[in-house]
Amino acid sequence: MEIFNSLAGGFAVCMTPYNILMAFVGCLLGTLIGILPGLGPSATMAILIPITFGMKATPAMIMMCAVYYGAMYGGSTTSILVNVPGESSAVITAIEGHQLAKKGKAGTALGLSAIGSFIAGILGTIGLVAAAVPLADFSLKFGPAEFFSLIIMGMLTIIFVGGKSIPKSLMSAAIGLGLGCVGTDIVEGKDRFTYGMAELLDGIDFVVLVMGTFGIGEVLVSAEEFMKVEPIKVKFRELFPSLKEIIQVRWAILRGTVIGFIIGVLPGAGPTIASFVSYGIEKTVHKQPETFGTGVPEGVAGPESSNNAATSGAMVPMFALGIPGSGATAVMLGALILYGLKPGPMLFVENADFVWAVMASMFIGNVILIIMNLPLVPLFASLLRISYALIYPAILIICVVGAYAISTGLFDVGLMLIFGIAGYFMKKADIPPAPMLLALLLGPMMERSLYQALNLSYGSMMTFITRPISATLLVISALMSIAVGFKAVRRARTLVKDEDKA
Amino acid sequence: MRKADRIFGVIGLGLSLWFYLESTKFHYITEFTPGPGFFPFWVGVILAVLSCWLLLDTFRRKPSEADTLRVLPEKHALYRVLFIFLMLFGVRMLMPFLGFPLTVCLFVAGILFSLERYGIFKSIGYGIAYAAVTWIIFEHFMEMGFPKGFLGI
Numbered sequence: 001m002e003i004f005n006s007l008a009g010g011f012a013v014c015m016t017p018y019n020i021l022m023a024f025v026g027c028l029l030g031t032l033i034g035i036l037p038g039l040g041p042s043a044t045m046a047i048l049i050p051i052t053f054g055m056k057a058t059p060a061m062i063m064m065c066a067v068y069y070g071a072m073y074g075g076s077t078t079s080i081l082v083n084v085p086g087e088s089s090a091v092i093t094a095i096e097g098h099q100l101a102k103k104g105k106a107g108t109a110l111g112l113s114a115i116g117s118f119i120a121g122i123l124g125t126i127g128l129v130a131a132a133v134p135l136a137d138f139s140l141k142f143g144p145a146e147f148f149s150l151i152i153m154g155m156l157t158i159i160f161v162g163g164k165s166i167p168k169s170l171m172s173a174a175i176g177l178g179l180g181c182v183g184t185d186i187v188e189g190k191d192r193f194t195y196g197m198a199e200l201l202d203g204i205d206f207v208v209l210v211m212g213t214f215g216i217g218e219v220l221v222s223a224e225e226f227m228k229v230e231p232i233k234v235k236f237r238e239l240f241p242s243l244k245e246i247i248q249v250r251w252a253i254l255r256g257t258v259i260g261f262i263i264g265v266l267p268g269a270g271p272t273i274a275s276f277v278s279y280g281i282e283k284t285v286h287k288q289p290e291t292f293g294t295g296v297p298e299g300v301a302g303p304e305s306s307n308n309a310a311t312s313g314a315m316v317p318m319f320a321l322g323i324p325g326s327g328a329t330a331v332m333l334g335a336l337i338l339y340g341l342k343p344g345p346m347l348f349v350e351n352a353d354f355v356w357a358v359m360a361s362m363f364i365g366n367v368i369l370i371i372m373n374l375p376l377v378p379l380f381a382s383l384l385r386i387s388y389a390l391i392y393p394a395i396l397i398i399c400v401v402g403a404y405a406i407s408t409g410l411f412d413v414g415l416m417l418i419f420g421i422a423g424y425f426m427k428k429a430d431i432p433p434a435p436m437l438l439a440l441l442l443g444p445m446m447e448r449s450l451y452q453a454l455n456l457s458y459g460s461m462m463t464f465i466t467r468p469i470s471a472t473l474l475v476i477s478a479l480m481s482i483a484v485g486f487k488a489v490r491r492a493r494t495l496v497k498d499e500d501k502a
Numbered sequence: 503m504r505k506a507d508r509i510f511g512v513i514g515l516g517l518s519l520w521f522y523l524e525s526t527k528f529h530y531i532t533e534f535t536p537g538p539g540f541f542p543f544w545v546g547v548i549l550a551v552l553s554c555w556l557l558l559d560t561f562r563r564k565p566s567e568a569d570t571l572r573v574l575p576e577k578h579a580l581y582r583v584l585f586i587f588l589m590l591f592g593v594r595m596l597m598p599f600l601g602f603p604l605t606v607c608l609f610v611a612g613i614l615f616s617l618e619r620y621g622i623f624k625s626i627g628y629g630i631a632y633a634a635v636t637w638i639i640f641e642h643f644m645e646m647g648f649p650k651g652f653l654g655i
Contacts, residue, residue: 177548178521187538188537188538190538192528389614424583447541457534
């Protein structure tokens with residue numbers, strides 16, 4: 001009952017014309033960046049942060065969240081119409097969606113994708129409301145030792161689940177931890193890695209890193225080639241799937257929602273993995289799995305529902321524990337800190353109005369998105385005809401403006417360019433930048449928790465093992481590492497055997 | 503990809519050495535808690551271990567399809583990337599002298615004319631339009647305080 005009252009309070013805060021306008025702007029921006037290849041939601045949110053400095057935290061975060069789930073709606077449009085996913089989470093949608101479009105059923109695919117996304121968005125938000133509150137209540141019992149262990153577990157999960165190559169992901173995270181050491185240390189107040197540069201005393205701003213690695217890096221990769229796309233044309237009246245088609249995919253939508261939400265809650269396994277898992281399950285449970293790849297509606301509805309539900313799931317650990325589960329939620333977490341809020345369980349106590357308003361806005365945002373996406377898809381699709389040559393200079397200028405705005409100086413612009421070139425080569429060499437970003441954010445938190453925990457226990461490391469919650473989290477981390485290590489050893493042994501045979 | 507992994511492994515080793523050397527400038531431990539050198543030291547150690555793991559893996563693994571992929575793009579694509587990066591670097595260096603709007607105008611016009619093969623007048627037109635829109639939004643309305651150039655804006 002308390003949850004309903006709090007949610008009603010959230011709606012009351014959120015239902016102001018300004019907040020609804022911000023939700024609309026976020027949904028529109030999210031849909032646009034989802035449609036246009038070249039910039040992901042993480043980079044877009046990072047670019048928006050400096051622009052939202054003058055705003056209050058609630059409308060700013062409403063807009064950020066809307067960008068995140070709006071991108072999931074928009075990503076499917078390019079996948080279906082052009083076979084070029086605007087978002088990594090829409091890669092799998094292209095398989096069935098584009099085949100449907102080629103059969104003249106682009107409208108059906110877009111309609112099912114939007115309806116699935118809407119249902120998953122609403123159910124996912126209900127899941128977020130239901131899961132975040134008890135988790136936040138539970139985590140009020142956490143002390144520095146528990147937070148240290150939780151950060152260790154969170155970082156390991158992100159690396160083990162999310163990365164293609166474990167050593168590369170781990171190295172990316174280790175570099176992020178190193179970057180997190182830059183600035184004034186919390187123990188003795190000494191300057192580390194600053195080399196006399198006053199701009200580095202507060203550390204490296206995560207916005208600079210995100211805009212460099214995600215923003216500039218992504219644009220440089222996209223700008224390598226001239227991008228010319230020719231979308232399949234869709235008429236307005238073709239956009240609404242028949243009732244029969246909706247009934248046909250109802251279970252796929254529900255399955256996708258549940259899978260997406262659960263996967264979203266797990267650190268590191270965001271919307272992209274959720275959509276792949278959902279597609280795999282739909283293929284498994286389908287009566288004619290061999291038809292997959294030829295344009296099966298369940299292959300569109302399931303993954304699209306799944307990636308939307310995953311965005312809500314990913315916000316559970318961010319709101320409840322203050323631990324981001326993905327690159328996008330890491331950006332949101334960083335934004336919360338910049339807005340002067342303290343992420344974590346106390347957010348529900350100290351800034352309850354803010355949290356509930358943001359959660360309530362997600363219901364409103366999903367309604368805005370379904371209204372916006374169904375009738376306006378032909379208009380959005382026509383945006384694909386705008387040359388990318390005109391878009392990327394604008395993105396780069398906004399990145400420069402964003403970096404400049406952090407400290408009203410050009411130092412951060414230069415730093416962003418360095419991260420930009422690093423991000424470009426990281427993408428080319430298949431090194432995930434997300435663990436580096438998460439480690440930059442979590443590293444200082446981790447160091448602080450370690451310092452506080454050891455201070456409280458007079459330097460005894462046993463505090464991490466004798467406290468039950470901390471010990472449980474460390475055991476899970478250890479089991480995960482052993483499992484991954486065992487898998488790596490087994491793979492190496494197989495390779496050696498293969499080479500011996502050869 | 504194998505070559506790229508080796509390069510990344512060597513860079514990782516270099517960074518780990520740097521973290522280690524920096525950590526030696528600070529106390530490793532205080533009476534009860536880790537000192538300022540504790541974290542950088544362990545980051546250096548972990549990074550060194552991981553770099554060795556990656557390097558060893560590149561020598562041990564069988565060449566896969568990913569290993570045959572080129573990491574660096576073709577010559578013309580590399581030229582595009584380099585050009586855009588140099589233009590961005592130019593923005594960083596010239597903004598204090600030229601001011602925000604003129605720098606943006608030159609950046610956009612330069613990219614469109616040199617890289618995207620737009621006509622000179624069209625490129626300058628887009629440059630002026632981009633500069634005007636960004637200046638109005640970020641300087642006029644949001645008062646970001648960009649450096650002013652010799653034109654006074």
